[in-house]
Amino acid sequence: MTLPNTRKEALEQLECFAPQTARQYALERNYDRGPSSRENVSLLSAAIQRRLISEKEVLQAVSHLHSLEASEKFSQEVLWRSYWKSWLELRSNIWHEYQQTIKAEKRRDFPRYAEALSGKTGIECFDYWRKELQETGYLHNHARMWFASIWIFTLALPWELGAHLFEEELCDFDSASNTLSWRWVAGLHTPGKHYIATAKNIYTFTEGRFFPDGILNENPSPVSHSPASIQLANERFVPFRPTPAKTGFILHSEDFSVETLDWGNFRPSTVAILDPKLILFPGERSNRVHQYNQMALKDTLARTSVFFSSPVELFSEGILFDRVQEWAQRHQLKEIVLMKPWQGYLKDHWETFETGGESLSVKRRYLRRDYDKELTGKARSGFFSFKSELKPLWLRLQAGNKKETVWEVLADSKPAHT
Ligand SMILES: Cc1cc2nc3c(=O)[nH]c(=O)nc-3n(C[C@H](O)[C@H](O)[C@H](O)COP(=O)(O)OP(=O)(O)OC[C@H]3O[C@@H](n4cnc5c(N)ncnc54)[C@H](O)[C@@H]3O)c2cc1C
Numbered sequence: 001m002t003l004p005n006t007r008k009e010a011l012e013q014l015e016c017f018a019p020q021t022a023r024q025y026a027l028e029r030n031y032d033r034g035p036s037s038r039e040n041v042s043l044l045s046a047a048i049q050r051r052l053i054s055e056k057e058v059l060q061a062v063s064h065l066h067s068l069e070a071s072e073k074f075s076q077e078v079l080w081r082s083y084w085k086s087w088l089e090l091r092s093n094i095w096h097e098y099q100q101t102i103k104a105e106k107r108r109d110f111p112r113y114a115e116a117l118s119g120k121t122g123i124e125c126f127d128y129w130r131k132e133l134q135e136t137g138y139l140h141n142h143a144r145m146w147f148a149s150i151w152i153f154t155l156a157l158p159w160e161l162g163a164h165l166f167e168e169e170l171c172d173f174d175s176a177s178n179t180l181s182w183r184w185v186a187g188l189h190t191p192g193k194h195y196i197a198t199a200k201n202i203y204t205f206t207e208g209r210f211f212p213d214g215i216l217n218e219n220p221s222p223v224s225h226s227p228a229s230i231q232l233a234n235e236r237f238v239p240f241r242p243t244p245a246k247t248g249f250i251l252h253s254e255d256f257s258v259e260t261l262d263w264g265n266f267r268p269s270t271v272a273i274l275d276p277k278l279i280l281f282p283g284e285r286s287n288r289v290h291q292y293n294q295m296a297l298k299d300t301l302a303r304t305s306v307f308f309s310s311p312v313e314l315f316s317e318g319i320l321f322d323r324v325q326e327w328a329q330r331h332q333l334k335e336i337v338l339m340k341p342w343q344g345y346l347k348d349h350w351e352t353f354e355t356g357g358e359s360l361s362v363k364r365r366y367l368r369r370d371y372d373k374e375l376t377g378k379a380r381s382g383f384f385s386f387k388s389e390l391k392p393l394w395l396r397l398q399a400g401n402k403k404e405t406v407w408e409v410l411a412d413s414k415p416a417h418t
Pocket residue numbers: 029041042043044045046048049077078079080081082084139140141142144145148166170172173174175177178179181182185
């Protein structure tokens with residue numbers, strides 16, 4: 001099993017997988033036949049997470065081969081990713097509470113925590129997935145659900161610690177998909193509806209590789225729930241218009257494909273690429289994640305240098321604020337532009353520039369691509385209403401292969417609570 005870690009590899013993988021994103025995907029997707037048999041899923045998540053390829057490119061490739069009805073299952077999965085991002089963006093309190101809880105829980109003792117981390121619980125399937133995660137940086141979606149369910153309901157461990165383990169070791173780690181999927185399994189997303197891993201379901205969808213009969217807690221209560229308030233971001237968008245001022249462009253690991261965007265006549269004076277290592281993170285990312293990032297960074301550096309023909313630097317060492325400040329001064333920048341970070345560690349770290357803790361003496365302008373602009377703010381309720389966005393999106397995709405427009409986010413004014 002190989003996770004594509006360059007744009008070229010991701011595009012090739014997409015081309016190979018797109019023909020089977022219709023009925024075959026819907027029938028086959030839920031089977032976890034082990035790491036050497038991953039032909040039934042795309043394995044694109046780590047590349048999509050960093051936008052080595054974009055969601056739009058993935059959906060567009062599918063829309064050129066299948067109708068929306070035929071490929072609905074696959075397209076909806078891609079949309080789940082966007083739903084989670086949009087949902088968490090509207091509810092920053094969920095992210096920040098999660099951060100606080102990780103800190104608190106790391107200081108407490110939980111009887112089966114060490115066993116779970118070292119994969120020595122005696123629950124064969126769980127211990128297997130624990131090792132698989134460590135060795136590959138990936139788990140099949142169904143295995144993630146079973147693993148999370150066993151973690152929460154059989155091992156009686158806090159969901160936050162399990163989510164944090166995934167943050168450290170998944171190559172596709174995404175703050176929204178991960179945190180909210182763990183909450184969903186726990187029964188916090190749809191109150192009262194928790195996901196229960198059963199021996200029978202595991203037996204069926206691993207095709208008999210595992211049958212933890214009589215070992216799992218198959219009758220648990222959901223984790224207790226407190227409702228999340230929505231904070232409307234009040235973002236306004238205008239088409240991005242570059243100015244003649246000296247401008248630096250910061251590329252970060254939430255959006256690594258500048259070539260999928262229509263930049264008009266924008267040519268930055270200089271480009272800086274942020275290594276995720278520079279972003280504050282309350283843990284230790286695995287070697288596998290670092291290796292994935294190194295390949296993705298190398299690829300992005302090469303592509304971006306060709307695309308913008310501006311000097312490109314990679315920021316891998318040091319303190320984020322110092323690096324950016326020194327770079328801005330050295331190039332006498334008047335403005336810095338970057339894709340607006342989503343709720344997560346990068347945003348938390350970057351916001352220190354905005355909230356006064358660290359004053360960066362150069363103007364910052366934040367951008368979003370078309371796809372994000374259309375879906376931002378839409379996840380006010382459940383996925384069912386969010387997915388009504390799929391049809392118009394699909395029609396736009398079928399209409400052409402154009403690059404995505406770049407929008408500037410004008411105001412992220414004081415959040416309004418509902
Ligand atoms: C507890 C738990 C934690 C998870 N953590 C993450 C995470 O950190 N990052 C992440 O990208 N996904 C996460 N997922 C969602 C899902 O498991 C992975 O996206 C999927 O397994 C990736 O494999 P694939 O690329 O072969 O997916 P495919 O089945 O080929 O799907 C195509 C694409 O759709 C998106 N997608 C598919 N399923 C989901 C889903 N359930 N939720 C959101 N997007 C989805 C992904 O971008 C994926 O690449 C998590 C799921 C669970 C249950």
